[in-house]
Amino acid sequence: MKKQLTAALTLGLIASSLAACSGGGNATPSASPADSTPATQTEATATPGNDSGSGEKVTLTYAIWDSNQEKGLRTIADEFEAANSDIKINIEVTGWSEYWTMLEAGATGGSLPDVFWMHSNEIYRYASNGMLLDLNDKIAASQAVKLENFPEGLNQIYNFEGKQYAVPKDFDTIGLWYNKTMFDDAGLKYPDESWTWDDLHSAAKALTKDDVYGVLAPMHNQEGYYNFVYQNGGTIITDDKRSGYDDPKTIEALEFYINLVKEGLSPAVFDDAGRGELIKNGKVAMGFFGSWNLSGFTENEYMAKNFDVAVLPKKEKQASIYNGLGHAIAHNTKYPEQAWKFVEYLSSKEGQERQAELGVAISAYKGAADLWLNSNKTFNIKAFVDMVDYGVIRPYSNTTATWEDKAYEALAPAFTGKATVEEAAKNAAKVMNESLAQEK
Amino acid sequence: MNRLAAKRISRQTWGEWSWGWFLIAPTIIGLVVLNIIPIIQTAFLSLHKSGDFGRGNIYVGFDNYVKMFQDAQVWHAVGNTLLYALLVVPTSIALSLVVAVFLNGKIRGKSIYRTIYFIPMVAAPAAVTMVWRWLYNEHFGLINYVLSRIGINAVDWVGNPKLSLFSIAIIGIWSVIGYNMVLLLAGLQEIPKDYYEASDIDGASKMRQFFMITLPLLSPTLFFVIVTSLIQAMQVFDVIYMMIDVMSPAYNNTVSLVYLFYNNSFKYSNKGYGSAIVMLLLLIIMVITFIQMRAQKKWVNYM
Numbered sequence: 085m086k087k088q089l090t091a092a093l094t095l096g097l098i099a100s101s102l103a104a105c106s107g108g109g110n111a112t113p114s115a116s117p118a119d120s121t122p123a124t125q126t127e128a129t130a131t132p133g134n135d136s137g138s139g140e141k142v143t144l145t146y147a148i149w150d151s152n153q154e155k156g157l158r159t160i161a162d163e164f165e166a167a168n169s170d171i172k173i174n175i176e177v178t179g180w181s182e183y184w185t186m187l188e189a190g191a192t193g194g195s196l197p198d199v200f201w202m203h204s205n206e207i208y209r210y211a212s213n214g215m216l217l218d219l220n221d222k223i224a225a226s227q228a229v230k231l232e233n234f235p236e237g238l239n240q241i242y243n244f245e246g247k248q249y250a251v252p253k254d255f256d257t258i259g260l261w262y263n264k265t266m267f268d269d270a271g272l273k274y275p276d277e278s279w280t281w282d283d284l285h286s287a288a289k290a291l292t293k294d295d296v297y298g299v300l301a302p303m304h305n306q307e308g309y310y311n312f313v314y315q316n317g318g319t320i321i322t323d324d325k326r327s328g329y330d331d332p333k334t335i336e337a338l339e340f341y342i343n344l345v346k347e348g349l350s351p352a353v354f355d356d357a358g359r360g361e362l363i364k365n366g367k368v369a370m371g372f373f374g375s376w377n378l379s380g381f382t383e384n385e386y387m388a389k390n391f392d393v394a395v396l397p398k399k400e401k402q403a404s405i406y407n408g409l410g411h412a413i414a415h416n417t418k419y420p421e422q423a424w425k426f427v428e429y430l431s432s433k434e435g436q437e438r439q440a441e442l443g444v445a446i447s448a449y450k451g452a453a454d455l456w457l458n459s460n461k462t463f464n465i466k467a468f469v470d471m472v473d474y475g476v477i478r479p480y481s482n483t484t485a486t487w488e489d490k491a492y493e494a495l496a497p498a499f500t501g502k503a504t505v506e507e508a509a510k511n512a513a514k515v516m517n518e519s520l521a522q523e524k
Numbered sequence: 525m526n527r528l529a530a531k532r533i534s535r536q537t538w539g540e541w542s543w544g545w546f547l548i549a550p551t552i553i554g555l556v557v558l559n560i561i562p563i564i565q566t567a568f569l570s571l572h573k574s575g576d577f578g579r580g581n582i583y584v585g586f587d588n589y590v591k592m593f594q595d596a597q598v599w600h601a602v603g604n605t606l607l608y609a610l611l612v613v614p615t616s617i618a619l620s621l622v623v624a625v626f627l628n629g630k631i632r633g634k635s636i637y638r639t640i641y642f643i644p645m646v647a648a649p650a651a652v653t654m655v656w657r658w659l660y661n662e663h664f665g666l667i668n669y670v671l672s673r674i675g676i677n678a679v680d681w682v683g684n685p686k687l688s689l690f691s692i693a694i695i696g697i698w699s700v701i702g703y704n705m706v707l708l709l710a711g712l713q714e715i716p717k718d719y720y721e722a723s724d725i726d727g728a729s730k731m732r733q734f735f736m737i738t739l740p741l742l743s744p745t746l747f748f749v750i751v752t753s754l755i756q757a758m759q760v761f762d763v764i765y766m767m768i769d770v771m772s773p774a775y776n777n778t779v780s781l782v783y784l785f786y787n788n789s790f791k792y793s794n795k796g797y798g799s800a801i802v803m804l805l806l807l808i809i810m811v812i813t814f815i816q817m818r819a820q821k822k823w824v825n826y827m
Contacts (some may be wrong), residue, residue, distance in 0.1 A: 185790050192577045209793065213576045303771055354683065354771045367663065486792040489770045496773045 142422050143172045147197035149183040152379040156444030163438065164429050171422050184485075191215045196414035198423045202250040204241045204407060208482040211244035217413040218247045222424050228432035233450045237477045238408040250410025251431040254445035256375045257404040257471040258307050259393040260284075266291055266369040266390075275370075277470070279397040281315075281340060284370075288349040291369040300362055300371035301344040302353035303499050305488060306405050306478055307372050311396055312337040314403035320479040325520055328479075329491065329513035337399070339505045342498050352499050363387070372396070375446055375468040382462050395467045406475025408448050487519040563806075570799035581796070588800035598801060600776050601784045602808070604689060608780065609757035611693035612700065617749060619697065620704035625738065627705070628712045638709070642702035649699065653766040656695050657682070660767075682767055688774035695763050700756070704749050711745025712738070743824045751816055758809050761786065781805045 148157065154177050161173035176197060178186050184206060190196040196215065210216050223229050231239050234252040242250035260275055267274055270290050275283070288298030302308055305320075313320060318334030321327065328334050344350040350368070353359055363371045364384050373381070381387040396404050411430055413423045429435045436449035443459030446468060453469045481487075491512040498508035545552075570588055572581040592598050623641060627634055644652065659666050660681035668678045681691045719737045728736065739746075761782040768778045770787065779787075781801055789798030 181791075188577065188790065188793070209576050213579065215577065352683075352773075354773060355769050361661075361664065365664070483792075486794075489787070489791065492771045493775065496771065496775070500773045502773075 141170055141172055142419050143174055144199055144419060144423055144426055145174050145176055145197040146426070147176045147178065147183070147187070147200035149178055149180045149201060150376060151177045151179075152376070153444045156439065156442040159442060160430070160435060160438050160444075161426075164426060164435075167429075168422075168425060171426065173426060194416060196416065198417040198419060199411060199413055199426055201253065202242060202410040202412040204478055204480040205484040205488070207242055207249065207410070208244065210412070211242075211247075211249045212482075215415050216249040217415050217417065217420060217423075219249060219251065219413070219424075219427075220247050222428075223248060223251070226428055228428050228434075233433070234448045235408070235472075237406070237475075238410070238448055241408070241477070241480070242410040242412070250412040251427060252448035253409045253411050253430065254439065255406060255408035255448050255472065255475075256446065257406050257468045257475055258311055258372055258374050258396060259404075259467050259471070260396050261363065261371045261373050261381070261391050261393050263366065263369045263390050264392055266296065266366075274392070275394040275397065277395050277402070279394070281312075281397055281399045284397045285340075285344070285349075288344060288370065289347075292349050295367070297351050297362075297368045298349045298370065299344055300353065300359060300368040301341055301350040302359050303492065303495060304356075304359070304372075305491075306407070307359075307374050309338055309341045310405045310476075310479065311372065311403060312341045312399070314405070314476045315396070315399045315401060316340075317400045321481055321516075321520075325481055325523070327487075327491075327513040327516035327520065329509045329516060335506055335509045338495075338498070338509055340399075342505050345499055346501065354496065354499070363391075366390070375465070378460060378463070378465065379443065382460060388462050391463070393463050393465065393467050395471050402471070402474045403476050404471035404474065405478050406472060407478035409445075481520060482523045483519055486522075487516040490515040490519055566799045566802055569796055570803050572796045574793070574795035576793060578795075584796070588797050591797065592800050592804065597776065597779070597784065598781075598804070601779050601781045601801075602804070604778055605758055605760065605780045605782075605805075605808075607689060608693055608696065608760055609754055611690065612696040612757045612760075613750065613753050615693075616697040616700045616753065617704055617746070620701045620749075621708055621742075621746075623701065624705045624708035624712055625734070628709060638706070641705050644699040645702045647699075649762045650766060652699060653695065653763050657767060660691055683772060683774055685774040685777040688768065688772075688778050692760075692763055692767060692778060696757065696760065700753060704753060707749050708742065708745055711742045714745075715741045740825045744826055747816075747820050747824045751813060754812060754816075755809055758805065758812075781808075 146157075146161065148154065154175060158175055161175060165172060183201075187196065187200065187206075187210075191210065191213075202210065202216070223231060229251060231248065231251075235255065238252040238255060239248070242248060242252070260279075262275055264274065267287075272287055272290060275287070284299065291298035310320060313328070313334045316333050316337035318331045318337050319328035320334070345352050351362065353362065359371065359373075360377075360380075362368050363373070364381075364387055366386060381391065395402070411427045413420065413427060417423050430439075431449075433449060433452070436447040436452045437455050439445060440447040440449075440452045440454075440456035441459060443456065446453050446456050453472075457466055457469065494512035494515050495508050497503035498505045503511075569581070571583060571585060573584045573587070574581050627637055627641075631637070658664075662668060662678055662680045662683065665681070667681065671677075671679065679687070682688050715738065719741070720733060723733050723737060759782050760780045764778055764780055764783050765786065768775055770791075772778075781804065785798045785801040785805070788801060789795045
C-alpha cells in the first residue's frame with residue numbers, strides 16, 4: 085500500500101514537473117479564437133465608445149516600465165483627468181524585462197493594457213501581428229498631434245507598412261559621466277566636446293588608482309560599445325539587414341573598447357546592477373550612462389555631489405546612440421476613443437512640454453527639449469540634447485531582442501580574455517546573421 | 525432472484541464507484557487541466573515553429589529536435605542541470621538526515637531549531653536569492669569582506685564560470701534542507717521505539733543502531749525524498765535566473781534546461797524550440813525516475 089502511494093506521488097511529481105513549464109504551450113490553443121477578434125473588435129468597441137458621453141467613468145490602464153518616470157507621469161495623468169472627468173488613468177509599472185513577458189501574455193490572451201510604451205526592439209512583432217491600433221486616421225483628424233513635430237527617425241521606428249502604430253514620447257542619448265572630484269585631484273581637464281578617444285584613454289590611465297578604475301567599459305551595447313562603433317564609422321546592422329560585427333571598423337572600435345578592460349583601466353562588468361553600483365560607490369571615475377538614469381543619479385547623494393555629464397568622445401566623428409519610446413494603443417481596447425484622447429494629450433505640445441518641465445524624460449516634441457534643460461540643475465544635462473544632432477538611432481530589426489542576446493553571448497569571451505576581439509566579433513556576426521535569416 | 529441480487533450488488537458498486545470518483549475528482553480534474561493537457565500541448569507545440577502571440581504555428585515535424593541535438597548550448601544545459609542535481613541532492617539529503625536525527629533526539633528547544641531550519645523553505649526564493657546575491661557580491665559582499673579580513677583576495681563568486689554553479693548549488697542546498705528535514709523527521713517518528721530498546725539491551729552502539737535500524741526503516745521516506753528532490757533539482761530555474769544574466773560570462777556554465785527553455789520561449793519568442801527543450805527535460809527526468817523505481821527493490825524496506 086505504502087509503496088503504491090510513493091509511486092503515485094512520484095508520478096504526480098513528474099507530471100507537475102512539466103506543468104510548471106507548460107505556460108508557453110498553454111497559450112496556443114486558447115489564443116486561436118483570438119484570430120477572429122480584430123475583425124469583430126471594431127464593431128464591438130464602437131458601442132462603449134459612444135457610451136462615454138453619458139458620463140460613465142472609464143478607467144484606462146497605462147503600462148510603463150520605468151518607475152523613475154512614474155511620479156512625473158502621474159502628475160500629467162492627474163492633469164489630464166482633471167480636464168477629462170470621465171476618464172481615469174491607472175498607471176502600471178513593470179520592470180523592463182518582465183514588462184515584455186507581461187505584454188506578450190496580455191497580447192496572447194487578449195488583455196493588453198489600453199495604452200502602453202513601445203520600444204524599437206519589439207515594435208515589429210506587435211505591429212506585424214495587428215496587436216496595435218492603427219493611428220493613421222486618428223492622427224490625420226487630430227489638431228494637437230502632428231507627426232512633423234517629432235524627429236523623423238523616431239516616427240519611422242513606429243511606422244510599419246505605412247501605418248503609424250505609436251506616437252513618439254521621448255528620446256534618450258548616452259552621455260559621458262565623470263567624477264569631478266577625481267578629475268580635480270588628478271589635475272585633469274573635464275571632458276568636453278573636443279575630447280577624442282585618445283583623451284579618454286589617457287584620462288582613464290591617469291585616473292586609475294589602487295581601488296579606483298579610470299573608466300567603466302561594461303559589456304553593454306546601447307550604453308557602451310555601440311556608441312564607439314558608430315563613432316568609428318562602423319555599424320551594427322547594415323541597411324540590407326546583415327550583421328555589421330564583422331565590419332573592420334566595428335572590430336577596431338570593439339578592440340579599443342575592450343582594451344580598456346584588458347589594460348586594467350576598467351573592471352570587467354556584465355550586469356546592469358553592477359554598473360550602477362560601481363559608479364555610485366566611487367569605484368570608477370568615468371562611465372557611459374543614458375539620459376534615463378538622470379533622476380536616479382540626481383537622487384544619489386554621492387553622484388549629485390561629485391559627478392557631471394559631458395558629450396561622448398569622438399573618433400572619426402561624433403556619435404551617440406539615440407532612441408525613443410512611443411505610446412501605443414491596444415488593438416482591442418474597449419475604449420479606443422478615450423485611449424486616443426489620452427495619447428493625444430501626451431503627444432500634444434502641452435503634454436510634451438509638461439513632460440519636459442517635470443523632468444520625466446527628454447520630450448520628443450520639437451523645441452520641448454529646451455524646457456527639459458531647466459528641469460535639472462544638478463548636472464549639465466544640455467550634453468544629452470546636444471548629441472541629438474549626430475545621434476544614431478539604436479540599431480534594430482524585426483528580431484532585435486534575440487540577436488542582441490546572441491551577440492552578447494558571443495562577445496563575452498572577448499571581455500574575459502578567452503577569445504580575441506576579432507574572433508568574438510566574427511562569431512557575433514555569425515550568430516546574428518543566423519538570427520536575422522530567421523526573420524524572413 | 526439471482527438476477528435481482530446481481531442488480532442490487534451492482535447498484536451498490538455503482539454507488540461506491542461514483543462516490544470514489546467524486547472524492548478524487550478535485551485531484552483528477554486538477555491533474556488533467558493543469559498537468560496532462562499542458563503536457564500534450566507542449567509535445568504538440570514542440571513539433572511546430574511557433575508564430576507570434578500563439579498564432580500561425582507552422583508544422584515542422586522534428587526540426588526543433590534536430591536543431592536541439594546540434595545545439596551545443598542545450599548540451600551545456602543538460603550538463604549543468606545534471607551537475608547541479610548531483611551537487612545538491614546528495615549533500616542536502618545527507619545534511620538534512622543528520623539534522624533530522626539530531627532533532628529527533630532529546631534536545632532542548634527542539635521546535636525552535638526545527639523552525640529555524642524550515643525558514644529558508646518559507647521565504648520567497650526570489651527574495652532569498654537577492655540576499656545571497658549581496659553576500660556573494662564581488663566588490664561589496666559580506667563573504668568577500670570577511671575573506672579580505674583574513675587576507676584573501678576578492679573572489680568573483682557569481683561571475684567566475686568555474687565557481688558560479690557551486691555558488692548556486694550552495695543556495696539550493698541551504699534552501700531545501702529544512703523541507704527534507706521535516707519529511708525525514710516524520711519518517712523517523714514512525715519507527716517503533718521497541719527496536720531501539722531491544723538493541724539497547726543487546727548492547728548496540730548508537731552508530732550501529734543508526735545503520736542497522738534507523739537507515740533501513742527510514743528507507744521508504746528516504747526514497748521519496750531522493751526522488752522528489754532530484755526532480756526538483758532538475759527543474760532548477762529561479763535561483764539561476766536571478767543570479768545569472770545571459771550577458772554573464774558564466775552563462776554557459778550555469779544555464780539550466782528550464783532557464784534555456786524560458787529564454788527561448790519568452791525572450792526569443794521561439795515557443796516551439798522551448799517546448800522541445802522541455803520535452804528533453806521530461807525525458808531525462810522520466811529515465812532517472814524509472815531507474816530509481818527499479819533500484820528501490822534493492823534497498824528500500826517497506827515494513
